[in-house]
Amino acid sequence: MGEGEGEHAIGAIVYDCLAARVGEVMDRxxxxxxxxxxxxxxxxxxxxxxxxxxxxxxxxSDAVAQVNANSRRRI
Structure with a gap:
């Protein structure tokens, strides 16, 4: 299957608006x-x-949120 319009390649960094998270495409x-x-x-x-x-x-913004979450867990 070739990449169609709007598709994201494996390894692409994307924003999931439903989960409000940034992630790397691992598979599709x-x-x-x-x-x-x-x-x-x-x-x-x-x-x-x-x-x-x-x-x-x-x-x-996602990276800052991750650092903040990690610092709160250490308290």
């Missing part, structure tokens, strides 16, 4: 995308219509 099958956090962690799945390319500002 019949319109379902399997993502994992860029810094590692548990995968989740979502549909193509929930995805958009992650902008630099979205990626930065």
């Amino acid at each position: 099958e019949e319109g379902v995308y399997f993502l994992r956090p860029v810094s590692g962690g548990q995968e989740w799945c979502t549909r193509l219509e929930n995805l958009s390319p992650a902008t630099a500002s979205v990626r930065l």
